[in-house]
Amino acid sequence: MLNDITLGQYIPSNSLIHRLDPRTKIIGLLLYISGIFIVESYLAYAFLGAFGITVVRLSEVPIKMILRSLKPLWFIVLFTALIHLFVTPGTPIMTVGSFTMTWEGLDQGLLMGIRLLLLMSFATLLTYTTSPIALTDAIERLLKPLSRFGVPAHELAMMMTIALRFIPTLIDETDRIMKAQRSRGADFSSGSLLRRVRCLIPLLVPLFISAFRRADELAVAMEARCYRGGDHRTRMHTLAYTSLDRNAYIAVFVLLAIIIAIRIGKTCYGM
Amino acid sequence: MQIEVKNLCHHYVGAEDNQPPALDHVNLTIDEGEFVAIIGTNGSGKSTLAKHLNGLLLPSEGECLVDGMSTLDYEYIWDIRQKVGMVFQNPDNQLVATVVEEDVAFGPENNGVPPEEIRRRVDDALRRVGMEAFRDHAPHRLSGGQKQRIAIAGALAMDSRWLVLDEPTAMLDPQGRQEVLGIVKRLHKEEGIGIVYITHYMEEAVAADRVVVMKNGVILTEGTPHEIFTQTKMLEELGLTVPVATLLADRLRAAGLDLPQNIITDEELAVALCQLR
Amino acid sequence: MSITLNNVTHTYMTGTPFERTAIKNVSFSINEGEFVAIIGHTGSGKSTLVQHLNGLLSPTTGTVTVDGIDINTKKAESLAARRKVGMVFQYPEYQLFEETIAADIAFGPRNFGLNEDEVDERVREAMDFADLDYEQYAQRSPFQLSGGQMRRVAIAGVIALKPRYLILDEPAAGLDPIGKRIIFDKIKGLHEHGTTVILVSHNMDDVAKMADRIFVMHQGVLAANGTPKEIFAQRDLLKEAGLDVPPVTETLRCLKEHGFAVDDTVLDIDEAAKSVLQAVRGDRHAE
Numbered sequence: 001m002l003n004d005i006t007l008g009q010y011i012p013s014n015s016l017i018h019r020l021d022p023r024t025k026i027i028g029l030l031l032y033i034s035g036i037f038i039v040e041s042y043l044a045y046a047f048l049g050a051f052g053i054t055v056v057r058l059s060e061v062p063i064k065m066i067l068r069s070l071k072p073l074w075f076i077v078l079f080t081a082l083i084h085l086f087v088t089p090g091t092p093i094m095t096v097g098s099f100t101m102t103w104e105g106l107d108q109g110l111l112m113g114i115r116l117l118l119l120m121s122f123a124t125l126l127t128y129t130t131s132p133i134a135l136t137d138a139i140e141r142l143l144k145p146l147s148r149f150g151v152p153a154h155e156l157a158m159m160m161t162i163a164l165r166f167i168p169t170l171i172d173e174t175d176r177i178m179k180a181q182r183s184r185g186a187d188f189s190s191g192s193l194l195r196r197v198r199c200l201i202p203l204l205v206p207l208f209i210s211a212f213r214r215a216d217e218l219a220v221a222m223e224a225r226c227y228r229g230g231d232h233r234t235r236m237h238t239l240a241y242t243s244l245d246r247n248a249y250i251a252v253f254v255l256l257a258i259i260i261a262i263r264i265g266k267t268c269y270g271m
Numbered sequence: 272m273q274i275e276v277k278n279l280c281h282h283y284v285g286a287e288d289n290q291p292p293a294l295d296h297v298n299l300t301i302d303e304g305e306f307v308a309i310i311g312t313n314g315s316g317k318s319t320l321a322k323h324l325n326g327l328l329l330p331s332e333g334e335c336l337v338d339g340m341s342t343l344d345y346e347y348i349w350d351i352r353q354k355v356g357m358v359f360q361n362p363d364n365q366l367v368a369t370v371v372e373e374d375v376a377f378g379p380e381n382n383g384v385p386p387e388e389i390r391r392r393v394d395d396a397l398r399r400v401g402m403e404a405f406r407d408h409a410p411h412r413l414s415g416g417q418k419q420r421i422a423i424a425g426a427l428a429m430d431s432r433w434l435v436l437d438e439p440t441a442m443l444d445p446q447g448r449q450e451v452l453g454i455v456k457r458l459h460k461e462e463g464i465g466i467v468y469i470t471h472y473m474e475e476a477v478a479a480d481r482v483v484v485m486k487n488g489v490i491l492t493e494g495t496p497h498e499i500f501t502q503t504k505m506l507e508e509l510g511l512t513v514p515v516a517t518l519l520a521d522r523l524r525a526a527g528l529d530l531p532q533n534i535i536t537d538e539e540l541a542v543a544l545c546q547l548r
Numbered sequence: 549m550s551i552t553l554n555n556v557t558h559t560y561m562t563g564t565p566f567e568r569t570a571i572k573n574v575s576f577s578i579n580e581g582e583f584v585a586i587i588g589h590t591g592s593g594k595s596t597l598v599q600h601l602n603g604l605l606s607p608t609t610g611t612v613t614v615d616g617i618d619i620n621t622k623k624a625e626s627l628a629a630r631r632k633v634g635m636v637f638q639y640p641e642y643q644l645f646e647e648t649i650a651a652d653i654a655f656g657p658r659n660f661g662l663n664e665d666e667v668d669e670r671v672r673e674a675m676d677f678a679d680l681d682y683e684q685y686a687q688r689s690p691f692q693l694s695g696g697q698m699r700r701v702a703i704a705g706v707i708a709l710k711p712r713y714l715i716l717d718e719p720a721a722g723l724d725p726i727g728k729r730i731i732f733d734k735i736k737g738l739h740e741h742g743t744t745v746i747l748v749s750h751n752m753d754d755v756a757k758m759a760d761r762i763f764v765m766h767q768g769v770l771a772a773n774g775t776p777k778e779i780f781a782q783r784d785l786l787k788e789a790g791l792d793v794p795p796v797t798e799t800l801r802c803l804k805e806h807g808f809a810v811d812d813t814v815l816d817i818d819e820a821a822k823s824v825l826q827a828v829r830g831d832r833h834a835e
Contacts, residue, residue, distance in 0.1 A: 131370075132369060133368070133369055133370055133373060161367065161368060161369060162367065164369045165366065165367060165368060165369045165410065165411070168409075168411040169363055169411055172411075173642075176637060176642075177642065177643055179599065179604050179635075179637065180635075180637045180640065180643040181643060181655075182604060183602060183604065183634065183635040183637075183706065184643075184655055184656035184659060184705060184706065184709065185631070185655075185656050185658075185659025185660050185709070186655075186659055187659070201645065202643075202645045202655065205645035206642055206643050206644065206645050209642075209645075209691070210642055213364075214363070214364045217359065217361060217364035217365065218364050218365065218367070220322075220327060220359070221357070221359055221364065221365035221367075222367060222377075223327060223352070224325060224327055224352060224356070224357040224359075225352070225356075225367075225377055225378040225381060225425060225426075225429065226349050226352050226353055226378055226381040226382050226429065227377070227381045228349070228381065232383045233380055233381055233383065234379075234380055234383050234384060234385060234386060234389065235376075235380055235386060235389075236372070236373070236376035236379075236380060236386055236389040236390055236393060237373075237386075238386050312724045312725070312726050313694070313695060313696070313723075313724040313726075313727065314694070360722075414590060414591075415590070441721075441722050442721065442722055444589065444590045444750045445750050445751075445752075445790075445791070445792050446589065446590075446790055447590075471724050471725060474795075510724070510725050510726035510729070511725055512725050514795075515795040515796050515798070515799045515817070516799055518817055519799060519817065519820060519821055519824065522817070522818065522821035523821055523824060523825060523828075526821065526825050528825070528828065537798060537799045537802035537803075538802065540799065540802075540803070541802050541803050541805075541806040541808075542806075544803065544806070544808065544824070544828060545806060545807075547828060548828075
């Protein structure tokens, strides 16, 4: 069942965070990220971190899953932290060759590293707790006010839905075509780069033809089901804010207020 | 209330001038609640005809009327498509959403039905095709037969009164074929939904009230399954398969047994043979 | 000379939560010159099984040998052995990609390293197989052909490799009865000229008419192996495996249930008629 809703990493559950309106989660994430970039002191980070941990606990997503999703990003975090460590001017700790580590650099490096980690864990948490359809719905509705300025909100959402629907089908198809061509002696895995690129033609041409054929058939099927764009369309699942969302917004704004207060305190009074 | 096809001709755009039309003066009336099977080889025009019944293709000549509304009249096109639901051959290329119930909701959503009513119709449609347990599954994980049942549910949720199925079982395994045919039969018998069923499989066409045989864009003949499937010679000339009971009865008759002409099912053959005892 | 599977097991995604064993301890031999059918419900493991026969998948445990040579080693003889086995996937027309029919058919032979004269000869032979006149069709695009013709060109692309063993997965799926008959006549022709054919199908009628021997796959194991007569007599086993019996068998069973002493194991329509005639006349004499 884990993989049933397909793609991405959605982990079905009925936790508080899962039950939040997807719009709340997207806006909440954006506010949290802006919070991350306002912060400069460890005290404020403590608040951000505590908030983050609470949300993860409430989401019932195992910490292990969050850590696992961060794995491929460790390198970037480390790299960013190291750069800050060496290039920030200040009191030296030690010198390696022509590079000098500074206390200020250590400070900056740590802060930057924490920033990235928090940012990524929160973004992953959104995909862990929100199904792709809910995300698509939320994006459509959040963009809707912009449609009068020519932003094709419905069309974008429809495209996302169809992409999500067909990606697994096209993956299966790729596998089948590759095997069919391998049975005819094609070799996709050896030779020079140029040779390998040329070897992709027998795979890509059938894949494109098939994708176009599917698109064509799907368009006819959609027309047969009265599809005529986003106007006058209703939805079975309407998004509705509940008291849960109100509380979530309050929590995020309180957090932001604290962070801003700390920052103002720091700049004005040198706390 | 009926679907009337009057003197319908269809030339595909871009087809060369010397090519015969895909449909050539076809006349056909389908009554409400009727189950019509259309058989014929590839290129006989049966899919083209099917696509006219809900205005996916428009007549080059003649007209197609659904409850008196012409598909040529743009004003009525959405009403027509809502009344005449379609199921296509490839189960993969007609489901839009990433979750079963969202897909079933697609039609009524397009028609601007209020949310609570969509909910009711989706639940109802899923129940009628026996797929309520799969409501939150991803379509790509279902079997071919299950996908076709979802496609049928999608039409039912639009409140369609006719279902046009264009070779819905051609890509399915025997189990999937039985599932789909079973549901179609039940919808016809118990709910009075009109069925237009295009197929190569005689076992499926036998279930219909009326069988229409097409060749080269014209209707060659039509009649009850008994009238059509006992014409062994015509079917074989057309390259269509003949039911085994009919073939066997032909051979037994040739060998001197006195069997009636109208045998198309195993049961009928058995009963006729019993009377010879 | 044969393809032999020895205790072949295949597990997908070993070591992940999605681990799934698709086939378990399958052993059998397909002898040169046979016409074998592999039948099984969707998900029975038959697709996984046939992909082992030409090395597209390698067994998790067990061995596959072609003419006595293990096809899953790194040696050159292993590759040569794999190349004796041709594979036609379901809906093979979806693998066509070249601008001309001749070029598409030539793809395989070129990959196998044949020289241009040999390639040209193979293309001509294969087009002959597909019933397409070389002069008229060689330089045409395969995408302008009819569905049945495209299917035949795609199969020709495998035939051009001159496989000793040919696997076909549902070669007639989606074709109308005429297109289907043409394809099956071609396959029978290949078999008569010495190619070993391995047909994967759900259509019991086709299988009953063509195969010498049938393998039944069910839940990843080889559930039965025998002649069509032997297999289709085991109605319960087939039911359990989610399979039907051929329509003739179904009809004869129905007559038997009505008390006629017919032989319900015959698969040919003329033999079936004879058996019914005997049963009916026998009844009359008895009275």
